Amino acid sequence: MRSPSSLKQEFLKTWLKGLQVYTSTKKKMSILERKKAIKLSADIAMASTRISTSSWSRALVAKACNASNSILVEHVLGHEAHVLKKSPKNWMMAMSNKRIRSKKILRKSCTTTRKMRKKVAHVVDEASLIAKRLIMKRTKVLKSLVPGGEYMDEISLIKETLDYILSLRIQVDVMRHLANATEKMDHGKGYN
């Protein structure tokens, strides 16, 4: 990973590119529409800076492609877009295949271990079962939060969460600075 400041600059650049698409296509927008556009372009720009290393970004871009924002995606990603245009689906396919396969394996291993577990059943106490259930519930929530998380196993989920948190922090930082800057400028103009 590069230094955060260079990441921030790259993010800003791509984000502005995305915003330009909106300003050049639609002129009249309501506040909600504008907010959605700003958020989407920021998300995609953030994803585009990490697209080579992380799968959450690919999932995010794939989702944006599906939501009929492909113009924006293409514009933001530029030369990477045509490479990615196939890859999201491939990636999804691969992940789902993996999931099915791992499910099969899981079922098999469950059937083999069930016999053993009957013997050890009394040893396994209630507490650990409850703890396991709690963790399962939280993992599910986390999977729903991280883009593309439904297709990940636990190890890669944690890895992607790490990456995602770092990127989100950068995104928030840049956006806050920009908002502050524009607000102050506006404030000054209001007095004038």
Place this chain on the structure above:
Amino acid sequence: MERIEAIGARSVGCGMVGDEFNRQIGEEIHRLMSVQPESGSSFIALLELPPNQAMELLVHSPEVAVVDNANLTLSGEQFGQCPPLPPALPPIFPSDTALVDRASKFSPIANSDEVLTSKLETVKQEPLDSDSNPNSNSSPAVSNPAVDQNPKSAKRKDREKKGKESNKKSKKPANETSEDGGEKLPYVHVRARRGQATDSHSLAERARREKINARMKLLQELVPGCNKISGTAMVLDEIINHVQALQRQVEFLSMRLATVNPRVDFNFDTLLAAESGSPVESNFHGMITPSMWPEVQLHGNKQQYEQLWHLDGLHQPVWVREEDNSNFITPENSLLTYDSSANSAPLHSNQLKMEL
């Protein structure tokens, strides 16, 4: 790995002898244990050194080699039936490097290294070290009480372990030095303790769990206020909260940006023109900066903004005109028109860069 298992099996084979012999072995084991701390401390001392230096020390330093040889000859005599191992221990190292290489491929931590950021790497060193130390030291502590409690069965396992350990002894330092370089060998990390299953499935499962734990530690370091909490569920809770908070913040900020100024996007566009760096813009940039920026640096933030909005006020009509134009022109044309107003753009970009 295979060799160690083979030797372990051999020691099991020679374990089918009388109780008297077992007792002797127990005493020997105790003696070995008393030797262990000293050599263990030397291992820990080695951990402080950079890997290549430690390796040199291991190969050349006489005391470590002597300790290893002593351990080996002791166990060789004790086991009697077992053919004594070749006393030439240092030559094991070359084969070890191959093993280290191979193991580093399978090492659970080695995979995670490529993903981790430079910032995280410093964090990661801590959990690794704290992991490896108890692991290397815990085995004597576990096996010692076992001798007292359950002489027969425990002893056999113990001896099995002893056989492993005495053969591994010369390898262990090499492994730990390689850990220092960020790699981890699976059988140091995933080694089966007493009473744990040793088939490949449970070993893999254990490796997976270790991997998850290491990453959870990383996440704990990353999320503020999380490193004091114990328990995976609580930590996950905190992580979920953090991610949700960040996502909400993004929502909020985009809302704020949307409401702040209907002209916001327009500002961004001029900024972009500045970033792309057209010749016109650079000319303007050279003209404006000498007059502008020295003053800005002298004055405080408020003055800076005042000057900025003065300029903005000057350029406002230009922008409005452009907005009217861009209603009729295609995006390609609009880029050109933005460039024409680029004299205000460098200011914005500079300001933003200062903010960042």
